[in-house]
Amino acid sequence: MDGVIYHGNQILPGVREFIQWMQDENKEYLFLTNNSGYTPRELNQKLARMGLDVPEEHFYPSALATAAFLRQQAPGCSVFAIGEAGLLNALYDAGVTMNDVNPDYVVVGEGRAYSLDTLTKATNLVLNGAKLIGANSDVCGPIENGIAPACGALVAPIEMATGRKAYFCGKPNPLMMRTGLRLLGCHSAEAVMIGDRMDTDVISGMESGMATVLVLSGVSTRETLRTYAYRPSLVLNGVGDIPALAQRTAAAEA
Template sequence: MEEKCLLDFNAKKGFICDMDGVIYHGNKILPGVVEFIQWLQAENKRFLFLTNNSGYTPKELHQKLARMGLDVSEDHFYTSALATAAFLKEQAPGCSVFAIGEAGLLNALYDADITMNEVNPDYVVVGEGRTYSMETLTKATNLVMGGAKLIGANSDVSGPIENGIAPACRALTAPIEMATGTRAYFCGKPNPLMMRTGLRLLGCHSGEAVMVGDRMDTDVISGMESGMSTVLVLSGVSTPETLKEYAYRPSIVLNGVGDIVAAAHSYVVGH
């Protein structure tokens, strides 16, 4: 319990939280989440759900949480799809892309005035989704061979689902990289561009914010390298054994986000 008191959550202004494995698994809400969101709202904390899943729009994420009984408005979500669209808009305004992905990615690209092009696009953009097939893979490979630059929405190799794991964006991009000899550029966590945007949306300095996630390789490293305090929760991908694989450590390890509320209360009592 002593370790929990080393980090005063009450003093932090902003919280950036991953979603898969932190807030829910598939369509099941995780223990302690309701209390955590109630605490954030009651304490007037600024918070942002930052997800590498490129498939959903903020509106869909709002509705997904609403179905689980959580009322979180659309402006509290930022996705790797939005980060990808923002990157392309900054790099090449008005560019065209061949995109493999779901509504979250396609809507973000359209909103950034990026057009779809299957003939000679400037970029091939890969996200998670059911449209992924041998046909789209072959098309993407040949477009990259023809000069299109390769972008991945995020660098997650896999993601948690209710019955195990599913291949995620990096795994889906790998065949194109291997076939073409081209390395993709990934826009989601742990890319510092996404983290900086998250902090800007929160209106917080990194020292005032906490990154909460279930993965050492995306959540914890991105928070740490951005200068934030980091919380690794064991409700998703990482286990206590996972910590031994990395040369860096989170600020604190907790079982789930509900422990943040308990830690905040115990800090007050202990001081």
């Protein structure tokens, strides 16, 4: 959602009209966000503060994907978690317990709780046998006055110190994409993936068989687009361009 719907606490141009268009047209939609810090309720409230009414069931953050993966792979497991309420609540709801002595997994998300002490603790737990999980592989995300390190950047020091590679549960993991399609009740050919990142959003949609739209309101630019071997189906300045484009397309097909 960062870079597509808002930057920090600043709503992006055209977003209000885009969401209203989806609701007016009875489009099924889901915000698949890699930010693990927020619960669906918190995302609902954040958008409400911006004047947008989006029900909780329209959000599926990487925290829920991470919790679902652990519930499937190791029911009742224990973790040492670094992250915010979104990640911690999702883990608790999945029956995962917290353990800072001998956990089965070290799970890292975004959050202000990250420090040298937690990094050192996590590193040694991984060296002692805990498996390393990242909520998502994003290395940075846009904020109002620049960028902020994201989960992939926070996991990297642990990977480097231990020589172990993390397993990332968020986009472009196909498990998250399949869950999104199931929640929408549609097949990939009926869905469009919209995002601001070539390395997570566009590739995840493409590899899942969806049409893809890259918006230039976030991380990726026309310059970085040229460095990738794959291409989105469409490039737009922002989601605000979509309603008018849909109307023109419908008129041309009439």
